[in-house]
Amino acid sequence: MNSHSNRAMVKADLISRLHDALLIQILSLIPLPDAQRTRILSKRWKNLWALLPILHLVMPFCWTAEEINRFHDLVDQALDLPGNIPIQRFYLYCSKNCSYDRVSGWLRKVVQCKVQELELRFPADRFAFRLCWDLFKTCTTLVKSDLRCPVLEELFVERQLLNGLFDNMDTFEVISTSLKTLRISFALCVNENLRVAISAPNLEYLRVLDFMSSHYSLTKPSALTEAHINVEQAYPGPQIVRCLTSVKILTLNHRTLMSLSQFYGVYIPKFPKVVKFVIEIKASSGWRVLLVLLNKMPNLEDITFSDGFYPGTHARALNESWNPPAEVPACLRCKMKEIIIDNQETVSPEQFELIRYLLNSADKLESLTMNARTINTKMREQVLNLYRSSKSCRIQFV
Known part of the structure; x- marks a missing residue:
């Protein structure tokens, strides 16, 4: 019995002696609540979960105020890191009873922690949530954002240059089967490698003002009836226009025409x-x-x-x-x-x-x-x- 216990202790000690980076990588493979529970194993494990570069937070359906507050406290603890330790990826799924005032505070914190990838999901029964893009204007590390809401019908996204600073985002993606109106304004940013991907099959209205993106991927929306396109670079114009065959009202500015003039023999449908x-x-x-x-x-x-x-x-x-x-x-x-x-x-x-x-x-x-x-x-x-x-x-x- 004693021999068996000693062998178990040796194995436990071997795991605990692994480098922090390797232990954090192991913890990143399990759900955050489970990773958080490892803090009770020993002093060695007490704060390791808080160093996770990937935070995956899913709010379960909560029946009581105590359950709601428990989730809120979990997120607060995960983000209450000394020295604003960098966050590689932040995933947050909110249920109906989530405090959306707290969500805004969490987003401010992840921006301070130089988040690189951000993914937010909202429930079907949450009809309105205001996401202020000003939160991210000073975030120079964000390279990918993903906002999902199953009942979203109208979306306006604007990115701007602030105090001469450029952002590092290289992908902007919209995925929604409920979206009907989309307005994009990327007029004052400079990033020739930005990729825009739109998958919104029920889109009815599209307005694009974009002087920075180099590539557009647009799933052809069969319900689209009105489109206004103003793009700067050569490739986005043809990439967008060829997906507008269902529209009844169309606006093209002179820059878009210049891009079409290079490819119109192939791209104009x-x-x-x-x-x-x-x-x-x-x-x-x-x-x-x-x-x-x-x-x-x-x-x-x-x-x-x-x-x-x-x-x-x-x-x-x-x-x-x-x-x-x-x-x-x-x-x-x-x-x-x-x-x-x-x-x-x-x-x-x-x-x-x-x-x-x-x-x-x-x-x-x-x-x-x-x-x-x-x-x-x-x-x-x-x-x-x-x-x-x-x-x-x-x-x-x-």
Whole structure:
């Protein structure tokens, strides 16, 4: 009996004598509550669980206030580390009765601990939780975040440059079957390697303002009806646009058009449902892409040039880049009802010819509206006197 006890003690001592790093790695393989219980084994084990770089916290369904407070205290103890020991990964699953004020405090703590990966999950019966991204603006170590809520319908994410500091996030991922509205604003950050992945099959509305991401992965949402895309780099434009075939309303800015101009022969799909199209053109390549897009939108009824036809100082570039096609796009000839030209300073001779082409080609056009602010009386009269293929077309200056 004594011999058996001695052998057990020797084995226990051998384990306890292992290096801290190895013991912590062992503890990281078991649930946190079990790891926490090892503190009663001996003085050697008392504080090891608190050094875990990976915190995996799952709140069970709690019937009593005592059970709720027990979980809250467990998280407090796990994060009450001297010297803000770095946290590699923080996973938190909250049940219905979790104190969401405490959650905000925990997030502030993990940011102070230089968290690298963050994953939050909320229950289906929790309808609202405000996650303030300001918490993470000063976190230069976060490389991956994952927020999951089974009833989430609307999400707005904005990242900004703060005090000249850049963040190190390399992946932003959205996974939701309930999400209907998604707005992304990554306009003031600089990180050419950010990857964005969106899996939201029931998405209905998408707005992207992104000057930093180099790659987009978008699961094609069949319910998507409206999309507004403004991206800076070359690849995200085609990667997003090719997944928008179900939309009825589409906006593309000039940067997105420039990215499409590099790949439009392969990447631009058909948009059979688009009836309203808003386009911003600031480069000659935009006009070439426009012709391709018009031939991909057979049911287009309303087109808006959000920044006029082209800056007046580049009228020659317009003349060089706009070549009327041999065949009028079907949507312009048979479907187009309204053309709006916004922010047009005046009308140059080259732009006048483009207006003539549109009026002469659109058989069903009902109105052409311009807000040319400095157009002279003579040019105004020339535009008003242009031939219109549609006898019911009205020309308006506003």
